[in-house]
Amino acid sequence: MSKYTRKLKKMIETAPQEETAVLVALIRQNQSEHEVEEHLDELAFLTETLGAREVHRFTQRLEKPDVRNFVGTGKLEEIQAYIKHFEVDMVIFDDDLSPSQMRNLENELKVQVYDRSLLILDIFLNRAKTAQAKTQVELARYQYLLPRLTRMWTHLERQRGGTSTRGGAGEKEIETDKRIIRNQITALKEKLRKIERQGETQRKGRKGIVRVALVGYTNVGKSTLMNLVTKTDVLAENKLFATVDSTVRKVVLENIPFLFSDTVGFIRKLPTHLIESFKSTLMEIQESDLLVHVVDISHPSFEDHIAVVNQTLNELGAGDKPILLVFNKIDLVPKMPSEEELMNMSELEVEEANYLDFDKLKKVYTKKTGIEPVFMAAEDGTNIDDFRKALVEEVKKQHFKIYPHYLASQTYDLSQFDDEDEA
Template identity: 80%
Template sequence: MSKYSRKLKKLYDTAPVEETAVLVGLIHQNQSEQQAQEYLDELAFLTETLGARAVYRFTQRMERPDVRTFVGSGKLEEIQAYVKHFEVDMVIFDDDLSASQMRNLENELKVKVYDRSLLILDIFLKRAQTAQAKTQVELARYQYLLPRLTRMWTHLERQRGGTATRGGAGEKEIETDKRDIRNQITLLKDKLKKIEKQGETQRKGRKGIVRVALVGYTNVGKSTLMRLMTKADVLAEDKLFATVDATVRKVVLENIPFLLSDTVGFIRKLPTHLIESFKSTLDEIREADILVHVVDISHPNFEDHINVVNQTLTEIGVSNKPTILVFNKIDLVPKMPSEEELLHMTEHEIEEANFLDFDKLEESYTKKMGIPPVFMAAEDGTNIEKLRYSLVDEVKKHHIKIYPNYLEDETIDLSQFRDME
């Protein structure tokens, strides 16, 4: 589509025009080009979740970001030329920008500039459903925006109903904006305290029942698994952060009741303000007796995702809880063939197939976690019985602590389910 045609479309087409974005990432020391592209794949998925389309990527190998414009002057000129020629709507950086970098980049590029944190915050704001989640995200967003207000700042305009760049706003108006944001932060904190008190009352009412929380990287299938376990109408879609609000449902297995909660997915470089603000969702994890760590085993970086989740759990002080590791989406992973089958394959075919040895994974993670992992596919229910029996085994340990005489003679032999397919 020519620039002229696109302008006409913007002027006369009543359907919303999909915004376009350019992605920018730095390749740091000891990082490969492939790894940088994988990170940008995730950034592109985030961009799509926001409702925009990534049309091009720029990368630059640098030891550290440029203090003024994040990328070098030559790379900035390349980005500027591309944005101007193709009339791109926004430029998205895969790292956080300082206030001065954001200001300088907006002045140079003359379009909306997002960094990773702001992108995630806007996605959360878009997907939050409950009053509590909306309040938490708004608070995190205002705390992020306060030090970054500039004359060309466009993001606040969305909340005021406008989309155009603010022109001619002076220092006085910026100070007024800052004062308004500080007031909003105070109001949102007060509102959140009231909501959290209600949440604490609800959680107190759940004492006397075992609590299980689903945790994991975003888009690994937690909500699909939640729906499978509870038969409830829980939102599950192939987008990052489909779940922002914590969802709690009662489940009964082998006559033992427990509460199962689906929590917000973690992600690489999750904004600090968001972690601090999402107290209630994190409380579901903190107050859980058992964690079910769901992993998308079909993702090439699933082990990195495990590390990101474990690091976040450590940061919020829950890394010592009993955890069942669930390797989900096994239907999307080619299984290790038999020795006979391997003899008829070339080295290239074996390398291209990227087989995973489930037996070795099970052995390795059983040693690390103390509980055998579960391999399953939540989408079609494959091996769901394995998870149910693992859950019953762990839930029973906690249930008996609460009710010592309940089902004390009943035990479940998990060995009979080890080889289930």
Template identity: 85%
Template sequence: MSKYTRKLKKLFETAPEAETAVLVAIIKQSQSELEVEEHLDELAFLTETLGAKEVHRFTQRLEKPDIRTFVGSGKLEEIQTYVTHFEVDMVIFDDDLSPSQMRNLENELKVKVYDRSLLILDIFLKRAQTAQAKTQVELARFQYLLPRLTRMWTHLERQRGGTATRGGAGEKEIETDKRMIRNQITVLKEKLRKIEKQGETQRKGRKGIVRVTLVGYTNVGKSTLMNLVTKSEVLAENKLFATVDSTVRKVVYENIPFLLSDTVGFIRKLPTHLIESFKSTLMEIQESDLLVHVVDISHPNFEDHIAVVTQTLNELGAGDKPILLVFNKIDMVPPMPSEEELMNMSELEVEEANYLDLEKLQAVYAKKTGIDPVIMAAKSGTNIEAFRESLIREVKKQHLKIYPHYLEDVTYDLSQFDDLEE
């Protein structure tokens, strides 16, 4: 073995391993096991995005969570036995835990406990790049954690410079942590107020130009589409919440300028504190003239994702805006077979193949939104021209509202939008 190989071996032997996690969910009477498994698949993806590794899943059929420990005593004992035997680092629940549930669970399990909101908040904290996004996430995280501090783990380890569990933290230290959090909340609110004031000034300067915003469930390809349209280099990864920062770019199609914004992806059970803190960023959606709703058509639950986004838009007061639906990732959907091929297939084979009648799908959603949806693949560029044609057609409609006589003699001062980025 060479000296170089020995060095490499030593490096990998001493490299820290990813933390391990077990996932927990309850199955309500109105839910099927398959539906809960799909939710846990998403939770596993979130866990991976945080940097941890899923090692096991626990489910229990309950009509409502146990008020003390979320799951029943028997299931909790089963989880505790597994966690102790396999030295698991954390337990992640697919629902939000009350402050008392989190305290009780950490006391019983003796490891870090995450609920869905805290997991998403930590991912946002890890992904935020701009001063505004970092401040928004930190504020939301502190507000969420304040009533949930426990003697087992205060969730402030990253601020303290480590990630290990503090097994012996006392009540005095918890009070110190609470005081520190309250002070931080005050500081962050003031900092965010100043940042938002600057953002408001920037948005006022954009009046007189059509504003288009990309919206959609997380990881549907919005950033990839943004890159394709603007030829910029916005981060696009196959991870949930690859970017949490709002990005704005100037685009000109057929001599008509407009601003294209990419916003944070939505997700099932998005934490309330996070929505509150991100209101200024989500203002891009509220002040847009046109929304481009990107959908991952290859996902088996894409219709549920559409429903989640639609509900969130309604909550933001943007549900009545014009929406251009873009069914993305068409290259990952199996083509519809001929009638003869279908006759030779079993019902199970047809169901598992997840075939889609694209013409019917387009007709259904065209009726719902009033605009013909586009079917494309942003990553490969499939049908990009069809998307551009639909986009400019809808932009023109909005442009005419601002400049009814724009074809006669309209000049634009676009210098204020040069190198535009938030």
């Protein structure tokens, strides 16, 4: 064996092993198998974002979750046999588990069990960068975990860089952990109050300038679009929740100044504790004058994503704000052929091609929002000028509400509106 081969073998043996996961979902009475598969695709993407790899999926058609183990006895045995045979590290459920279900499943399966909320909370914990975001996520996570501590997994030792946890906590240790968590919750709430007071002071200093907030489902290209408009370098990755920290930038287009903020992406079944803890961050949305709702039009469920975002905006009390809808990633959508080309295609070919009629979509959503949507591709800059033109038009409307006697030649001192990276 050569020196190089021995070195390579040693590197492979000492390299950290990627953890594996099986995914579990129920098919409800009003759901199709296709819809559940789409949900599991998203769950697999979340799993990958955490740093683990999906190896198998289990689904079961049940009218409602089993009170004890979420899935039926037969399905639980099937999952148990699979993870034992293939030495799987964790099981991830696409729904939230009750504290008793979490305890029962970990006792039965003898591996770490995640539900959807805990998975998202851990991703947020890994992704948070600012003091406020870290505090908000830690608070949400502790509040969620407190009633879910078990003999086997306390989740308290998880570090931001990895996915492994400790086990073997006895009853006394669980009580100790609970007391530690309660103390942590109290301390984090106080820390968050201090940070929020600073944030309120910052927001008061922004009065007199239009505020625009980017919103949308996670991974739709908001940060890429922000980089295009502001010419800055905000983290943009093809991962869910690439950033959970709001970023505020000052922008001037056609001599109209405004503040442009990128906010955390929404997702279906966003954990309640997370929304509660992020209320101060989401104030950026509540206090904005205009929302730019970015949609990944290449995603087969983009209309469902629009509905999720609108529902979340309504829950935040921001559903009545002016919305500029931006259909992003048009470069990934098959272009509608000409009438002549359509004539030579079969109905099946047209259906499988999944063509989208942009003109029809424009009419439908203009009627819904009152503002004509923009179709673009932020990644390569396609139709970026159309977006800038639409953005300026809507910002002007808000600007004239603040300054009815505004003159185009007027200039502003924007030094008070420093760029900010917020939680």
